[in-house]
Amino acid sequence: MSGARGLTAANDVSAPNDLSAWWLPFTANRAFKARPRIITRAKDMHYYTPEGKPIIDGSAGLWCVNAGHNRDSIVSAIQAQAAELDFAPAFQFAHGIGFTVASRIAELAPGDLDHVFFCNSGSEAADTAIKIAMAYWHTQGQGQRTRVIGRERGYHGVGFGGISVGGISANRKVFGTLLSGVDHLPHTYNRAEQAFSRGEPEWGAHLADDLERIVALHDASTIAAVIVEPMAGSTGVLPPPKGYLKRLRQICDKFGILLIFDEVITGFGRTGFAFAAERYGVVPDIITFAKGVTSGTVPMGGVIVRKHIHDAFMTGPEHIIELFHGYTYSGHPLACAAALATLDVYRDENLFERTRQLEDKWADAFFTLKGLPNVIDIRTLGLVGAVELSSRPDAVGKRGFEAMERGFHEHGIMVRTTGDTIAVSPPLIVTEDQIGEIVDKIATTIRAVA
Numbered sequence: 001m002s003g004a005r006g007l008t009a010a011n012d013v014s015a016p017n018d019l020s021a022w023w024l025p026f027t028a029n030r031a032f033k034a035r036p037r038i039i040t041r042a043k044d045m046h047y048y049t050p051e052g053k054p055i056i057d058g059s060a061g062l063w064c065v066n067a068g069h070n071r072d073s074i075v076s077a078i079q080a081q082a083a084e085l086d087f088a089p090a091f092q093f094a095h096g097i098g099f100t101v102a103s104r105i106a107e108l109a110p111g112d113l114d115h116v117f118f119c120n121s122g123s124e125a126a127d128t129a130i131k132i133a134m135a136y137w138h139t140q141g142q143g144q145r146t147r148v149i150g151r152e153r154g155y156h157g158v159g160f161g162g163i164s165v166g167g168i169s170a171n172r173k174v175f176g177t178l179l180s181g182v183d184h185l186p187h188t189y190n191r192a193e194q195a196f197s198r199g200e201p202e203w204g205a206h207l208a209d210d211l212e213r214i215v216a217l218h219d220a221s222t223i224a225a226v227i228v229e230p231m232a233g234s235t236g237v238l239p240p241p242k243g244y245l246k247r248l249r250q251i252c253d254k255f256g257i258l259l260i261f262d263e264v265i266t267g268f269g270r271t272g273f274a275f276a277a278e279r280y281g282v283v284p285d286i287i288t289f290a291k292g293v294t295s296g297t298v299p300m301g302g303v304i305v306r307k308h309i310h311d312a313f314m315t316g317p318e319h320i321i322e323l324f325h326g327y328t329y330s331g332h333p334l335a336c337a338a339a340l341a342t343l344d345v346y347r348d349e350n351l352f353e354r355t356r357q358l359e360d361k362w363a364d365a366f367f368t369l370k371g372l373p374n375v376i377d378i379r380t381l382g383l384v385g386a387v388e389l390s391s392r393p394d395a396v397g398k399r400g401f402e403a404m405e406r407g408f409h410e411h412g413i414m415v416r417t418t419g420d421t422i423a424v425s426p427p428l429i430v431t432e433d434q435i436g437e438i439v440d441k442i443a444t445t446i447r448a449v450a
């Protein structure tokens with residue numbers, strides 16, 4: 001093995017002495033390994049480095065640790081489940097806790113989104129949703145409805161379905177021809193019209209009308225579904241323009257197209273509701289979720305579908321499998337135990353409602369960053385905030401990268417960056433004092449990378 005930078009004694013798994021073998025995902029590996037950002041422990045709102053230095057978690061890990069880190073009840077539930085039932089197949093067999101979790105999730109979902117299909121990640125959820133949408137049209141004798149319409153700047157994970165309907169060029173351009181027959185709505189961001197909007201911008205509902213153009217081009221009879229994130233997270237936090245999602249729903253209804261909300265980030269409280277669908281008063285046909293369902297503790301994802309979609313599959317001989325799809329770890333017992341304990345924390349601590357109550361204070365704090373060097377936009381929604389910085393003339397994304405790196409090493413904060421946008425989404429247990437601390441640290445970081 002080639003010698004990566006030595007850190008500490010061999011066999012100390014919390015601070016390894018050879019960093020070469022792990023090819024890190026979505027990471028600038030060489031820069032990381034030259035100056036690693038290693039985390040050994042976490043509790044509530046903080047991570048801790050091998051030296052014991054606290055790092056305030058401004059990103060809920062990867063938008064997933066909504067209940068805060070290492071919550072005792074969640075830890076105990078996972079430990080107890082591991083001792084009771086480590087694994088059981090969910091193909092032709094099942095376990096009680098899976099049904100309980102599915103019912104709890106269905107209860108939180110709007111309208112008649114009553115049935116839950118489990119997988120293990122947001123990427124699997126997006127691909128599962130696309131497959132269910134296509135297969136549904138087969139049950140309706142409309143198997144030619146195979147097109148899926150995504151949106152520019154959308155992120156739906158890294159499976160081939162997800163990157164095809166997603167709208168991030170770097171995630172698509174080196175992976176061949178992708179899924180055929182997709183098209184994209186325009187993204188909803190326009191700095192000239194929307195900069196420094198608090199929450200949902202006033203401008204942009206009309207962008208949903210582009211779906212009419214796409215329908216005119218391909219014909220509704222070829223389109224299975226539209227998939228969008230209610231708030232685009234990964235491409236820099238783009239709250240939906242006021243009225244946009246309702247308009248999208250109306251146009252989908254007009255042409256009989258299924259509407260999929262990818263709620264992998266917005267689900268489980270991030271916007272102040274169990275799902276953003278509730279915030280916007282729009283009932284999609286399919287919702288994808290992951291991340292917050294277990295507060296990031298054990299991988300879990302899933303797809304919630306409306307009753308008529310589920311029921312459409314429940315025909316034919318009863319010994320025949322209705323949907324040829326699933327994962328070995330769909331509804332893994334440890335993930336189910338983690339989900340149940342996490343949903344209890346959300347309910348018992350009113351974390352979704354609390355997010356709604358904190359939203360204004362969060363936005364007030366965030367908007368104090370206006371006027372700092374290079375700040376060209378600020379966007380907020382629920383407990384999410386983004387500060388967009390102008391790019392260094394020589395290198396798009398470099399200022400953002402430096403902000404993330406210096407934030408961690410010098411200012412004790414973890415944030416996500418996308419290009420030159422700093423995205424912040426703390427655990428929903430964040431206190432008002434900690435909101436102040438997070439925003440102060442971001443301000444210091446922004447000045448440091450001026």
Ligand SMILES: Cc1ncc(COP(=O)(O)O)c(C=O)c1O
Nearest residue numbers: 121122123155156157262264265
């Ligand atoms: C909206 C959305 N969909 C899908 C995904 C992919 O989730 P995962 O990384 O768990 O596959 C993400 C991840 O950030 C996401 O934000």
